[in-house]
Amino acid sequence: MAISGALTSEVERISILKRLALLDTPNEERFDRITRLASSVLNCRFATITLIDTDRQWFKSSFNIDLKESARDIAFCSHTIYETGPFIVPDTQKDPRFKDNPFVLGEPHIRFYAGIRLIVDGCAVGTLCVLDTKPHDLSENQLFQLEKLAELANAEICREEHTELSKQITEYQDRLEQTQKLTRVRSTILEKVVNAESLHSVLFDIVDAIEGEYPNKRCSILLLQEGKLRKGAAPSLPEFYNDAIDGLQIGHGVGSCGNAAATNSPTVVEDISTHPYWDGFHKLAAKAGLASCWSQPIRGANGNVIGTFAVYHSYKAIPTPEEVILIEQFAHIASIAIERDIANDLIWNQANYDTLTGLPNRNLMLDHLDLAIKAAKRENDKVAVLFLDLDNFKDINDTLGHDVGDELLKDCAKRLKQNVRANDTVSRLGGDEFVLILSSINNLSSVDDIIQKLLEVIAEPFLIDVERVHTSGSLGVTLYPDDADNTKDLLKYADQAMYKAKASGKNSYKYYTLDMHEAAVKRLSLLNDLRYAVKNNELFVEYQPITTLSNGQILKAEALLRWQHPQKGRIPPDEFIPLAEESGLIIEISDWVFNEVCRNVKYWQSQYRRDLQISINTSPSHYFHQESNITDWLNRLLEMNISARSILLEVTENLLMKADAEVSRKLFQFRQAGVGIALDDFGTGYSSISYLKKFPTDFIKIDKSFVKTMTDVSNDKVLCEAIIIMAKKLGIKVVAEGIETREQFEILKGMECDYGQGYYIARPMSKLDFESLLKATSTVSSAS
Numbered sequence: 001m002a003i004s005g006a007l008t009s010e011v012e013r014i015s016i017l018k019r020l021a022l023l024d025t026p027n028e029e030r031f032d033r034i035t036r037l038a039s040s041v042l043n044c045r046f047a048t049i050t051l052i053d054t055d056r057q058w059f060k061s062s063f064n065i066d067l068k069e070s071a072r073d074i075a076f077c078s079h080t081i082y083e084t085g086p087f088i089v090p091d092t093q094k095d096p097r098f099k100d101n102p103f104v105l106g107e108p109h110i111r112f113y114a115g116i117r118l119i120v121d122g123c124a125v126g127t128l129c130v131l132d133t134k135p136h137d138l139s140e141n142q143l144f145q146l147e148k149l150a151e152l153a154n155a156e157i158c159r160e161e162h163t164e165l166s167k168q169i170t171e172y173q174d175r176l177e178q179t180q181k182l183t184r185v186r187s188t189i190l191e192k193v194v195n196a197e198s199l200h201s202v203l204f205d206i207v208d209a210i211e212g213e214y215p216n217k218r219c220s221i222l223l224l225q226e227g228k229l230r231k232g233a234a235p236s237l238p239e240f241y242n243d244a245i246d247g248l249q250i251g252h253g254v255g256s257c258g259n260a261a262a263t264n265s266p267t268v269v270e271d272i273s274t275h276p277y278w279d280g281f282h283k284l285a286a287k288a289g290l291a292s293c294w295s296q297p298i299r300g301a302n303g304n305v306i307g308t309f310a311v312y313h314s315y316k317a318i319p320t321p322e323e324v325i326l327i328e329q330f331a332h333i334a335s336i337a338i339e340r341d342i343a344n345d346l347i348w349n350q351a352n353y354d355t356l357t358g359l360p361n362r363n364l365m366l367d368h369l370d371l372a373i374k375a376a377k378r379e380n381d382k383v384a385v386l387f388l389d390l391d392n393f394k395d396i397n398d399t400l401g402h403d404v405g406d407e408l409l410k411d412c413a414k415r416l417k418q419n420v421r422a423n424d425t426v427s428r429l430g431g432d433e434f435v436l437i438l439s440s441i442n443n444l445s446s447v448d449d450i451i452q453k454l455l456e457v458i459a460e461p462f463l464i465d466v467e468r469v470h471t472s473g474s475l476g477v478t479l480y481p482d483d484a485d486n487t488k489d490l491l492k493y494a495d496q497a498m499y500k501a502k503a504s505g506k507n508s509y510k511y512y513t514l515d516m517h518e519a520a521v522k523r524l525s526l527l528n529d530l531r532y533a534v535k536n537n538e539l540f541v542e543y544q545p546i547t548t549l550s551n552g553q554i555l556k557a558e559a560l561l562r563w564q565h566p567q568k569g570r571i572p573p574d575e576f577i578p579l580a581e582e583s584g585l586i587i588e589i590s591d592w593v594f595n596e597v598c599r600n601v602k603y604w605q606s607q608y609r610r611d612l613q614i615s616i617n618t619s620p621s622h623y624f625h626q627e628s629n630i631t632d633w634l635n636r637l638l639e640m641n642i643s644a645r646s647i648l649l650e651v652t653e654n655l656l657m658k659a660d661a662e663v664s665r666k667l668f669q670f671r672q673a674g675v676g677i678a679l680d681d682f683g684t685g686y687s688s689i690s691y692l693k694k695f696p697t698d699f700i701k702i703d704k705s706f707v708k709t710m711t712d713v714s715n716d717k718v719l720c721e722a723i724i725i726m727a728k729k730l731g732i733k734v735v736a737e738g739i740e741t742r743e744q745f746e747i748l749k750g751m752e753c754d755y756g757q758g759y760y761i762a763r764p765m766s767k768l769d770f771e772s773l774l775k776a777t778s779t780v781s782s783a784s
Contacts, residue, residue, distance in 0.1 A: 009123065013123040013124065016123050016125055017051060020120065022060055024058070030156050032063070034149055035047035035062065036063050038146070039130060041142070041149070042114070042130045042142050042146060045133055046062070046131040046132065047130045048062045048065060049061040049062075050075070051126040052077060052126055055073075057078065060126070074101055076110075077115055077126070077127040080115035088113070088138065090135055091135040092113060111136075114136070114146065115128065116129070116146055118150060118154050118157060128149060184209070199341040200233065203337060207219045207220070207234065216313070219236065219309070219312075220233070221234065222307055222310070223306070224308070229245065229248045229257055229258065229307075240287075241285075260295040260296060261305050264303075264304075265297065266294070266324070270292055271316045273291070289314050290312045291315050292312065292313045293310055294310065294323075296327045298338060300335060300342070306339070306342070354428040354430075361428065361429070368437055372480075376440070376481075382441040382481070383480040385478045385490045386435065386477055387476040387477075387491070387497065388475045389473065389498050390412065390471050391473060391506040393471060396408060400467065403465075404464050408469055409428070412458060412471075413434070415458060416457075418457075420438070424436065425437040435491065447479075454473065455472070455473055458472060459507060475501055476494045476496065478497065494512065523579065526575065526576060526579060529565060530563075530580060538565060540564065541559050541562065541596050543557040543558070543764065544558045544560055544763065545757075545761060545762040545765075545770070546735060546755050547756055549754065549756045555612065556612070556614070556615065558650075559597045559615065560764050561573060561589070587619075587622055590618065590619055597614050600614075600767060601646050604774055608774035608775055612646065612774070613676070614646065615678060618630065618650060620652065623666055633647075634673050647675050648698070649670060649675060650678045656694075664695065668696055671698075676699060679691065682703060682723065698732065699732065700733075700734055702734060702737060704758070706720055707720065710744050720751065721751050724751050724753050734754050735757055736758075740759050744758075
């Protein structure tokens with residue numbers, strides 16, 4: 001059955017071949033064009049269109065092969081007609097089927113063959129093939145081209161009217177040529193772009209490459225900048241013409257390019273001399289020898305106009321549809337180069353300028369400072385580096401919002417720039433920190449004058465969204481070469497001087513001194529030691545008793561962190577706790593304090609006082625920290641089987657000022673679990689009362705600044721009494737801190753203040769001393 005089917009197919013194939021009436025006919029250009037094209041496109045020496053007869057291979061068209069026919073049994077194409085796809089022989093000498101073929105051993109010495117069958121009515125009647133005298137391999141694109149050419153050959157075999165097919169081949173050749181031209185232009189331009197050559201150079205090469213491929217065209221590229229067209233590249237146009245249109249304001253009907261840019265659409269002017277768009281430019285165009293202009297907007301990736309591409313002729317002309325497509329493609333090529341340049345500028349600006357204020361950022365500031373130092377060294381001048389930090393900026397952000405804070409920073413940047421010299425640098429490091437570089441300094445009085453002016457303008461009120469905002473500046477100053485001879489030290493010392501100014505009362509400035517550096521070194525050394533204090537058991541907790549004023553019972557105590565340095569002795573809390581806050585070590589230290597207090601309170605409750613409560617100072621950082629959740633302390637209480645009421649957390653107004661929904665959730669979570677919340681240092685903040693409504697509060701601790709100077713006739717007494725009355729109305733207990741005299745004790749007791757704390761009652765004491773005090777006043781019987 002298989003043999004019968006094969007014979008039937010062969011008979012049918014030969015029948016169709018005879019019906020075509022192509023065998024033994026003269027050569028025809030329509031077929032010869034295909035073989036020439038195949039040889040060129042696929043880069044092979046020979047190409048043929050063959051028809052496979054009963055016992056012969058007949059060449060309807062052959063390129064570079066002087067044969068009309070050959071025996072079928074030695075024909076490569078005899079194999080091809082039975083393949084469903086292209087039949088490829090990369091190297092005939094390595095293929096046992098063909099290594100002894102006479103066309104391999106003798107003329108034309110075929111080493112490579114690639115053929116594809118020609119199908120008519122479902123039967124293979126012949127092939128289109130390419131051959132070469134050296135081995136080959138075809139790419140996917142070349143195989144695609146071979147298939148497309150085979151389709152053309154198929155169409156020629158079947159077509160009665162040859163004129164249409166010839167036209168298609170011509171069009172294919174033209175398109176291929178156009179594609180090759182465009183490919184050459186693109187390759188040239190993209191190589192320039194990749195090599196990061198200047199935009200002017202790339203645009204010139206675009207125009208040069210286009211005019212080289214299309215000699216009858218005079219091209220121009222204009223760039224759109226701030227509503228005006230600026231010179232890009234137009235080497236074939238007269239310079240007087242380019243100068244005349246440089247800076248042309250775009251608009252409807254303003255020349256071909258001005259209109260194209262304004263309307264974001266192509267503009268074709270066939271006759272410049274009569275077209276209304278060219279009113280006012282007729283003489284200019286005539287002098288330049290320009291008769292027609294076709295302008296295409298150059299669009300960026302977002303579709304917005306970034307320039308124009310124009311084609312001029314010395315005669316009246318309108319573009320063909322093909323030329324319209326070409327112009328669009330030329331404009332697209334130009335857009336690649338322009339957008340690359342825009343992107344490079346954007347990247348450079350983002351790397352060197354602050355996006356909020358537009359001032360130089362740290363990178364560019366360092367470059368400017370380095371240049372200023374080199375110039376000062378050359379001219380024997382000085383350079384002043386000013387480190388400015390806004391006072392209370394965080395409070396403005398927290399109370400008025402970050403939008404107001406951003407506007408404040410922008411306004412500050414403007415004021416700073418307006419009050420320095422043109423050759424000085426104003427930069428923003430980030431946050432509310434600015435660095436100013438004053439170059440060519442001959443005497444310090446000029447520096448003082450500038451600084452005084454800067455502090456004055458910053459202290460003037462800002463009007464932001466109808467809101468009057470007040471701030472001031474703290475400023476540190478270093479001098480080159482007096483204080484340092486390099487950028488790193490100048491900035492570091494200016495920063496240290498700024499902190500000294502801020503510590504001195506803000507809205508002031510300080511020159512750097514050696515003492516500041518020594519203090520900074522000491523501070524850094526202390527911070528390094530603090531990192532190991534927990535691990536080395538250098539930290540410990542003291543307890544200051546808190547008594548009930550009505551009967552003197554010790555029901556509470558405040559846990560106070562202490563540090564005994566092995567070499568430096570006891571370090572005051574006001575020296576190391578701010579360091580712990582700034583460095584983030586406060587999280588680890590607070591966890592250690594909590595665990596220490598838990599162990600002690602559990603034992604003391606079992607031995608001396610069941611209702612003992614220890615208060616722990618908590619850091620705002622712990623509530624905001626994402627990785628270490630302070631509410632994990634609740635799990636620790638459960639693990640140790642300690643009542644939540646054994647612990648009182650003291651929070652500061654600073655936390656409540658910055659509290660977001662997550663912080664509020666954590667505070668309420670503690671409250672719901674039974675852990676008490678105390679608002680520490682009450683009365684010192686301008687908005688403390690509002691927090692009593694907003695956040696859970698069990699205790700308020702009257703700040704010691706009110707108690708310390710309180711007498712029976714002082715205003716502080718009135719304030720304390722008002723706080724106590726208000727707290728009682730709200731159901732909040734009151735602890736008065738800083739009680740140092742009997743008079744203060746009695747006054748607070750008479751006001752019915754709930755609890756007292758201070759040196760008059762008891763100083764902070766060690767764990768053992770506090771335990772002895774509890775033992776002496778124990779309410780837990782020995783039997784229990």
